[in-house]
Amino acid sequence: MGGYGSGRRYDGKAVVSSHLCIDVAELKKAGVLMPGAQFDIVFANDFGAITGETDDSAVWFCYAIKQGGDYKDELYRVPLSFTDTQFNGERAWFLCPYNQCGTRVKKLYIAHRLGCRHCLNLSHQSKNESHMDRMARKADGIRAKLGWQLGILYPEGGRPKGMHLHTYQRLVQRYRKLRNIAILAIADEFSVLQRLRNTATFDQ
Numbered sequence: 720m721g722g723y724g725s726g727r728r729y730d731g732k733a734v735v736s737s738h739l740c741i742d743v744a745e746l747k748k749a750g751v752l753m754p755g756a757q758f759d760i761v762f763a764n765d766f767g768a769i770t771g772e773t774d775d776s777a778v779w780f781c782y783a784i785k786q787g788g789d790y791k792d793e794l795y796r797v798p799l800s801f802t803d804t805q806f807n808g809e810r811a812w813f814l815c816p817y818n819q820c821g822t823r824v825k826k827l828y829i830a831h832r833l834g835c836r837h838c839l840n841l842s843h844q845s846k847n848e849s850h851m852d853r854m855a856r857k858a859d860g861i862r863a864k865l866g867w868q869l870g871i872l873y874p875e876g877g878r879p880k881g882m883h884l885h886t887y888q889r890l891v892q893r894y895r896k897l898r899n900i901a902i903l904a905i906a907d908e909f910s911v912l913q914r915l916r917n918t919a920t921f922d923q
Contacts, residue, residue, distance in 0.1 A: 738828040738841060741769070741780070743799075747811040752778070752799065769829075773799075778813075780833065795833045851904035858897035861890050871898045 739762055743752075751758040752773055760769040769782040777798045783790040798814040800823055812823040817834030824835040832839070859869045865887070867876035875894075878887040 738830055741827045743811045743813050743825055752811055851901055854897050854901035854904060858894055858901055861894040865890060871901055
């Protein structure tokens with residue numbers, strides 16, 4: 720389960736984090752962008768797997784999506800592009816297949832069709848989230864560094880083994896500041912909690 724605000728929609732747009740994603744860098748790292756390579760991408764949910772096959776200039780992706788009570792096979796040819804990197808390396812790109820978009824992108828997303836986030840009208844959560852969500856997300860980032868359970872309403876944990884005391888104290892101080900701002904923002908957003916704002920006390 721994600722932290723506070725995960726899985727939301729903002730301004731009528733779905734966020735990229737709520738959609739399955741195919742990352743061309745991961746495929747290149749796995750060595751499956753060579754012509755003739757065949758592979759499966761398995762996701763950690765009930766979606767199933769995507770079958771892929773690479774030819775001389777593109778990757779073919781095949782997967783099934785549910786429409787009503789039936790499953791429909793989808794097949795997409797995604798052209799590849801390569802650019803040089805600084806140290807004589809090579810960076811791989813997808814060319815978005817949605818309505819012949821052709822935009823060079825690192826990631827494609829699975830919705831009603833396969834495409835880049837612009838074609839699918841997906842938004843990055845951080846660009847649309849409220850002040851409350853942004854502060855809670857940053858606070859959760861610190862909780863993750865400290866190995867604490869995610870969620871600003873959970874109790875604080877302890878100092879991780881091997882972490883310097885000064886580093887731990889600095890992170891806790893920063894976390895408490897973000898947590899306090901997020902809680903006050905929650906009180907502002909939800910009128911039912913407004914009365915708590917004037918009586919709450921926080922550690923500094």
